[in-house]
Amino acid sequence: MERRSFIRSAGLTGVLAAGVAPAIVHAQANIRWRIASSFPKSLDTIYGGAEVFARKVGDMTGGKFQITVHPGGELMPPFGVVDGVQNGTVEAAHTVPFYFFGKDPTFALGAAIPFGMNSRQMTAWMMEGNGLKLMREFYAQYNIVNFPCGNSGAQMAGWYRKEIKSLADMKGLKFRVGGFAGKVIERIGGVPQNLPAGEIYQALEKGTIDAAEWIGPYDDLKLGFNKVAPFYYYPAWWEGGPQIDLYINNKAYEALSPEYKAIVEAAAAYAHVDMQAKYDGRNPAALKQLVAQKVQLKPLPKDVMDGAFKAAMEIYSELSASNPNWKKVYTDFANFRREQNLWFRFTEAQFDRYMQSAKL
Numbered sequence: 385m386e387r388r389s390f391i392r393s394a395g396l397t398g399v400l401a402a403g404v405a406p407a408i409v410h411a412q413a414n415i416r417w418r419i420a421s422s423f424p425k426s427l428d429t430i431y432g433g434a435e436v437f438a439r440k441v442g443d444m445t446g447g448k449f450q451i452t453v454h455p456g457g458e459l460m461p462p463f464g465v466v467d468g469v470q471n472g473t474v475e476a477a478h479t480v481p482f483y484f485f486g487k488d489p490t491f492a493l494g495a496a497i498p499f500g501m502n503s504r505q506m507t508a509w510m511m512e513g514n515g516l517k518l519m520r521e522f523y524a525q526y527n528i529v530n531f532p533c534g535n536s537g538a539q540m541a542g543w544y545r546k547e548i549k550s551l552a553d554m555k556g557l558k559f560r561v562g563g564f565a566g567k568v569i570e571r572i573g574g575v576p577q578n579l580p581a582g583e584i585y586q587a588l589e590k591g592t593i594d595a596a597e598w599i600g601p602y603d604d605l606k607l608g609f610n611k612v613a614p615f616y617y618y619p620a621w622w623e624g625g626p627q628i629d630l631y632i633n634n635k636a637y638e639a640l641s642p643e644y645k646a647i648v649e650a651a652a653a654y655a656h657v658d659m660q661a662k663y664d665g666r667n668p669a670a671l672k673q674l675v676a677q678k679v680q681l682k683p684l685p686k687d688v689m690d691g692a693f694k695a696a697m698e699i700y701s702e703l704s705a706s707n708p709n710w711k712k713v714y715t716d717f718a719n720f721r722r723e724q725n726l727w728f729r730f731t732e733a734q735f736d737r738y739m740q741s742a743k744l
Contacts, residue, residue: 482563503625542597565622
């Protein structure tokens with residue numbers, strides 16, 4: 385049997401078990417890539433996802449495929465990474481797709497949209513549904529091949545200098561919020577600001593913005609937002625399960641051997657699971673620390689949630705009528721979301737409610 389035919393039939397796991405992989409890997413050329421991250425190096429969870437990916441690729445190729453990771457601003461601006469990959473300035477980027485909704489709102493569907501899916505549902509859409517296929521068709525317009533490469537899980541609704549008692553308090557609120565959610569914030573009266581992580585603290589401290597969201601307790605504690613804004617709200621209706629992507633320049637990807645392509649896919653899948661585990665594992669202790677420091681933890685008022693939901697659904701209808709890219713992907717996304725929520729309603733939600741009310 386030819387070696388490549390064997391790989392196709394046995395799969396990567398079978399090849400590794402059979403002891404064939406070392407010979408295959410040693411036959412490959414030495415390769416060096418660079419990943420431009422949209423995140424600061426201080427955030428070991430979200431920035432660290434690219435490092436986990438790069439390390440796994442190196443490990444699985446015996447060091448022949450070396451990838452260096454560069455924090456936002458080192459090679460290019462944090463929000464310039466799509467242009468960098470599209471133009472071939474770098475081979476890859478690690479970022480949140482909704483940062484680039486200004487190019488086309490369809491980018492946001494690759495990460496999270498307001499009142500979208502949770503992390504498990506998003507992964508299911510990508511891996512078992514049509515999500516990966518549809519997003520790759522869209523990204524081909526930008527010379528990009530994408531791989532799911534992380535998820536934070538459901539996020540917090542952020543830090544506010546003043547208490548939010550009703551939807552009326554959103555009027556005129558200068559709010560740092562990532563990506564597509566800004567369109568909804570704007571429609572309910574707020575003033576969205578899209579700032580990289582490294583610029584948020586200073587803007588919040590100086591009052592340039594009135595509120596800011598990032599991810600959740602572990603990262604927020606590192607960034608020190610509790611020192612400049614006392615009110616911590618939940619949940620982030622705009623990010624129920626935001627996916628972080630690995631973007632690879634299509635020419636760089638196609639230049640890889642089939643074996644190296646399989647290794648890239650496996651390493652990205654590992655990093656995807658690893659990031660979610662880190663956030664789930666670290667957020668509880670960080671939230672306890674924040675509460676101990678007298679942070680005022682509050683749920684968003686129902687009329688804020690209802691107003692945002694209504695605005696989001698209106699925007700999605702308008703986009704479906706005006707943007708063919710959006711309509712194609714969102715139609716499938718929305719159908720999958722509906723079926724997932726029907727299923728989760730009877731299983732995950734009921735189990736979670738019981739366990740969270742039980743005396744453990």
